[in-house]
Amino acid sequence: MTTDVRKIKTERDIQAAFLQLLVDKGFRQITVADVCGTALISRSTFYAHYLDKYDLLDQMVARYSALFAQRVSVRFQQMIDGEIDALVHSLLADMAENRHAIQILFTVHEPEADLKANFDQMLFKEWQTFIKEQPLEIKAPVDLIAAMGTNVQMTLIDWAVQHGEVSITAVSEAVDTIRKAVLLQITPAKKD
């Protein structure tokens, strides 16, 4: 099996070095030699783990995308139900380990690897299907409202990733107000 500590450690080191370099000089400027240098890793070892720097980025983006994918539905439901406190809280709990990496990867936008775009896309689909399930006839275009909802959520996620654990009540209220405004477009007015 893959229980060899060495593999885990070198991949850990490579990825940490990569994130560091993303901050320092940006993806385009990074060379494989750079990564190996700051990770204290041999170049031949790098190629034993990744095809090239694009593959490295891909794998990292894929990993965090998958992580997010596991929870999208839950988070989406929390948003719909107005459990903003719970949403922010569980978001931060999940990310406690990964916040740093996600924060950095959010700044990278490559055609084939864009974590923020992936998150966005997943949420957008959730909104689309949610809206279409609504019994009411709605006047505004589905995709417009879906985009609105997605943006509210992405903004919240971005904020959470940037700020980590902070007192949340003010945030919750602000998000909640906007959330209601969006939902009003697709559901009958009701008491919350």
Added chain:
Amino acid sequence: MTTDVRKIKTERDIQAAFLQLLVDKGFRQITVADVCGTALISRSTFYAHYLDKYDLLDQMVARYSALFAQRVSVRFQQMIDGEIDALVHSLLADMAENRHAIQILFTVHEPEADLKANFDQMLFKEWQTFIKEQPLEIKAPVDLIAAMGTNVQMTLIDWAVQHGEVSITAVSEAVDTIRKAVLLQITPAKKD
């Protein structure tokens, strides 16, 4: 020669883990398995580098002792000359890299490995020879005054290690006052 990155990295990891564990549970409670566990190192690898945990401690203490030994005379002279600002400054500059380790090792007092005792001993010898070189007949026992001087310096070093870079003027003045009092015991009163 021995420029294999792996050796450097594992020793780095082992020593970092060891320092961590010293803080967490203290030297006596540490097992080799502990060190390997937190360093993500195989036990057989540990024994390729060190005989046992005592050897590990020894080597670390020896290293920082040697580092200090290189500079003792200079530092001592700075003290005698009342260049307290310069003393604290160069002390911190030297230790920038090692302050953390030294701070922790200062808390470990094993019969055969005691960094603080080593520092103390080196300074004490400097004071002894310095006092004996003085032309004046002195009334107080040499070792008493030597111990006094050593203590002033050790206290300063301890403070520097704990606090790192801080605004220093108040410290300088305090130390300078005491320093003069000690020197007055062995030299004729003079204008500074």
Added chain:
DNA sequence: GGCTGGGTGTTCGAAAAGCAACAGTTTACC
């Protein structure tokens, strides 16, 4: 007493990582 569990220190073959050299490609500059 005997037994168990956790610690030590050693060994060995297998796996991973290192290093150095390679040809091929891009980049930068005169």
Added chain:
DNA sequence: GGTAAACTGTTGCTTTTCGAACACCCAGCC
């Protein structure tokens, strides 16, 4: 346009590290 420098992947061989087993010791416990 040409050349030097830097970067890329790849390879063969060496060194280090790993994991798992071993016997041993010692402390606590039934």
